[in-house]
Amino acid sequence: MNKTLIILLLLVTTTLLGQTNHRDSIDVLHYNLHIDITQIPQTTISGKAIIEFSPLFNYSDNFGFDLQKLTVDSVKFNGNVVDFQHTNDVVRFVTTQNYNVTDTLSAEIYYQGVPAKDPSGWGGFYFNSGQAFNLGVGMRVNPHVYGRCWYPCIDNFTDKATYDFYITTIPSHTATCGGVFQSVAPDANGNKVWHWKIEQPVATYITSVVVGELEKVEFSYQGLNGQIPIDIYCKPSQVSSATTAFADVPLMLQIYENAFGPYPYPRAGYTVVNFNSGAMEHVMNIAYPNDALTTSLSSQTLMAHELSHMWFGNSVTCATAEDMWMNEGWATFCEGIFVEGRDGYEEGKNYFLDNHRYALTSAHTNDGGFIPLYGVSHENTYGTTVYKKGADFVRSLRGYLGDSVFFAAVKLWFSENAHTSKNTYQLRDFLTEKTGTDLTPFFDTWIFNSGFPHYAISNFSTEGNQATVEITQSRLGGRYIGNANKVNVSFFQSPEVYETHLIEFDGKSGTSTFNLPFNAKYAIVDYNSLLADATIKNEYMLYGQQQSFSSQSFIVYPQTTTDSAWIHVTYNFVKPEEHGQIFDGIELTPHYYWTINMESYGNFRGRARFNHTTSQNPADSVWKPEPNDRIEMLYRALPSQPWTKIDIQNYLSWMGGYAFVDSLRPGEYAFGIWRYDSVSTPAQLENQKCKVFPNPAKNRVTVFVGNTNCTEIEIFSINGLQIEKITLDNATYIEIDTNNYKEGAYIVRFMNKSALIESRKLIIAK
Ligand SMILES: [Zn+2]
Structure with a gap:
């Protein structure tokens, strides 16, 4: 051949x-x-x-x-x-x-x-x-x-x-x-x-x-390419409410033309139908549900979402159902563009952040796991990932390219591709060509791999006005570590005085040094939330008032009424980096931790409440507290330091709850579990240098040796048969798969060379 x-x-x-x-x-x-x-x-x-x-x-x-x-x-x-x-x-x-x-x-x-x-x-x-x-x-x-x-x-x-x-x-x-x-x-x-x-x-x-039986309510809009009639058809009884509800459609058209270029059709229209479960972006004749004839934000953003489909989906259509994020992700993004255009940048940003929180916490639970945006299965075509993470991606692309480059490229997308169908790769390559930025790594990070990247400061130091910062990338809902990362870092002298610089790096982490006009006290990654990474940030000035950071699962109760504080909270949806041994055998939550930056004035003291909930990641079964496990709070002032256990007033149970910290300090906070050990009394457990937990164990046991000189772990059955012998190589703990262990009692021997340090009983109960 x-x-x-x-x-x-x-x-x-x-x-x-x-x-x-x-x-x-x-x-x-x-x-x-x-x-x-x-x-x-x-x-x-x-x-x-x-x-x-x-x-x-x-x-x-x-x-x-x-x-x-x-x-x-x-x-x-x-x-x-x-x-x-x-x-x-x-x-x-x-x-x-x-x-x-x-x-x-x-x-x-x-x-x-x-x-x-x-x-x-x-x-x-x-x-x-x-x-x-x-x-x-x-x-x-x-x-x-x-x-x-x-x-x-x-x-x-x-x-x-x-x-x-x-x-x-x-x-x-x-x-x-x-x-x-x-x-x-x-x-x-x-x-x-x-x-x-x-x-x-x-x-x-x-x-x-x-x-x-339909009547027509008419509006019109002077578009970039001429007058666009806007026809709203509805039942005669709905004329009055439709006249009010649809009054902002001309504004929507103006906002979208401004952002994406000319409206692609000669007419805009909606018909109100006897239906109550959403709308459909039929070209020039959107089917609009009769329960959304209001001026509420949800009605108006639904109206705007459908109208934006005239560009995203109708003029340029996703080539396959697997590219559906190109229709629905963009249209969901356009809801925020409408809010931004009508109510201002900050309102738009808040809308995007609400979307983002929902994407981080619910997309994977609704869609049966973290899935890539491209190549979704038939049942996930119209799933939360496609809409919400899709919008997150577009917002991040906007942040990555900057407004002027982003919107110019999107306008070209429509002027050059009107009335065609395109796939994800074609969009990537088009934007790469038009922006001069190779977007292959960015699409790999956001579209072709599951989950969300996470960027955090892993090291920060200053020498006079010179600040050096290291950014480390991790991931929620996947293992992929992307390249060509561009992340803003803002350096603060005070809440009002800061300077923002871009750090570009490939892979896991990147370090840069900047000369600033001041001595920076602290730094915040992506302070303006331009990227929808696995964090949600917010800040408030506190003048004595109790302040809930509702998207951060965090509340501050000032203990003084005369002094104020600025508090910035980053809620991180990934496992915190450990840096050194886990404190005393406590397991860190793999789900979330808080980064607090704050500036206190006078004698400000804030009592802080951190909410613990397992519902953030119910699909994740790795870290599941069980009844009788003890939830602890860990703290470190700097991300490069080891975690320490801090005192809390504990209103926690294994199911959830919250912990109060008496005096909030800048630094990082995370929950950890002290696994219940029915073999030892709580007092014994607290004093043990070597720990075995959970105990009883099922499929997995952690053997913790801390800073003892333990070099080997030996596990014997109760009748003296050696089951395992593990060399530790200076590790402070080791996880042992006990899937093949039969139910019963075992002896764990902690050895230094051939000398016994301690031994402990382990129960396997399945
Ligand atoms: Zn849609």
């Missing part, structure tokens, strides 16, 4: 495979859809679809279109009736001659019946309280795109076409579709035929129809 032969074989194989998948063998140019929606009480529709298309391969002689559940009565090909099969939701027919990619062909499909809904209840075709309407994606159907529930089509994210809709309704009803209204005319039966036209190529899943 030679190379030429391989290439020939590949070509043949590709062609054959292509022919077997109907979606990959047709390019639809235009749909003419004549659909009768007069039978709403009967929940049926009937229609005629005239589809103009071209083959994607030469010598094509069979074609297929997606159509679910509905019954096909007849099919015409190029004007002639042909035999067809309608199996597995595909209408197929064979032609008597071959056609080539340059041919323009026509299929005319007559169909009727009860259209389908997604089995999850979200998506498909609805007849709700006198209205008929579609929602263009289904949560469970495969593919998620869901044009095929109401007309025959090529149902995927990539085949874009133009459309004419001719919707027949009873005389008292109105039909709204995507596109621009053309005309309404009576038909021979005294019904009305509504003609709407979409002239921009769009995918099937964002086409739409709503039929019912």
Whole structure:
């Protein structure tokens, strides 16, 4: 076999495979859809679809279109009736001659019946309280795109076409579709035929129809490319609330045009539908739920989210469901862009931080684990990771590139790719080319690997006005350590006087030295939260008031009313670095710790409450306190120091609770567990130099030797048989897998060379 032969074989194989998948063998140019929606009480529709298309391969002689559940009565090909099969939701027919990619062909499909809904209840075709309407994606159907529930089509994210809709309704009803209204005319039966036209190529899943008693509320916006009418259709009883609720849509358009470039369509529109579980970004005719006709933040950001899809998703569409973050992550990011544009930068930032906290704490529990943004499974296509971590990624990209470069590149993305479908790699390479920054490492860190990077100061020192700082990278929800990190560090002389510098490094850590105009007292990583890493930060000036840092699970109670303090809290969602032995055998929580920076004035003293909760990471079973375990609080003034146990007033149980620290100091705080040992009394345990815990143990036991001179651990069964002999190599503790141990009692002997230091009983109970 030679190379030429391989290439020939590949070509043949590709062609054959292509022919077997109907979606990959047709390019639809235009749909003419004549659909009768007069039978709403009967929940049926009937229609005629005239589809103009071209083959994607030469010598094509069979074609297929997606159509679910509905019954096909007849099919015409190029004007002639042909035999067809309608199996597995595909209408197929064979032609008597071959056609080539340059041919323009026509299929005319007559169909009727009860259209389908997604089995999850979200998506498909609805007849709700006198209205008929579609929602263009289904949560469970495969593919998620869901044009095929109401007309025959090529149902995927990539085949874009133009459309004419001719919707027949009873005389008292109105039909709204995507596109621009053309005309309404009576038909021979005294019904009305509504003609709407979409002239921009769009995918099937964002086409739409709503039929019912509808009135129109009109707004308009002077766009970058001319006047954009904004049509809100709703029930007559909703006109007043819609007039108020949608009043900010012109502002939304202005904010988005300013950020992303011209609105991609000739009209903006929403139709309020009898539905209460979210909205759908149908092009120029967003399906908007009737329970969100308010000016509340959640309604307004829902409205803004859907409108932003006209850019993110509708104009440039994710090429596959695995790229869904390109639609939903960006649209979720756009909620924050709207808040920022309407209420100011700080309000927008708070909105992003709320999103971020939810992403850090809930995406993995909702989606069955930490998953990469790209390549999500079918059931996670519309999951929390895609929306919330997707928005986190975009915000971080903005921070990484800086506003001017970021927004300029996104504008180019739309001006050069309007009305196409793109995948994650294409976006990465486009942005790399346009920004001049190789974004491969950044996408690897944020998109192609699970979890969140975490950046912390691991060392900080000053010599006069020279400050040296080391940043160490770790990760929540994965092991990946990214390269080309760009992290801001702010150096503080006081809360008001600080200077921010960029540290760039590859891999685990990076160190830089800066000459400052002052002697820096402390430094904070990414003080302005430009990156959505595994931290959430906040700060307050305290003038005697009790202050809850609600996103940081932390409260300060000033003990003096006359003196003030500035307190900055970084809530870290990773295991703290240990630096030296774990204190006295205490296990550090792998979930979170706090970094406190503060400036006290006068005799300020703050009592602080730290909340302990295992619900932050319920999917993580590594560190699970058990009943009778003792929760302790550990502290270190500097991240380079070992942890020490500090006194707390303890309102903790293994399930959760909180700990009070009498006098808050700058430094790091973390919870740890002292595993319950029923073999020793608590007093004995506290005095033991060598510890075995938990005890009884199940699948894993930690043997702690601290600073004894123990060199070896020997484990014997109760009848004297040696089970293990482990050399310690100066380690202060070792974890032993006891999965293969039988239930029962064992003796752990702590040895220095061959001399016994201590021995302890170990119980294995499974
Ligand atoms: Zn969305």
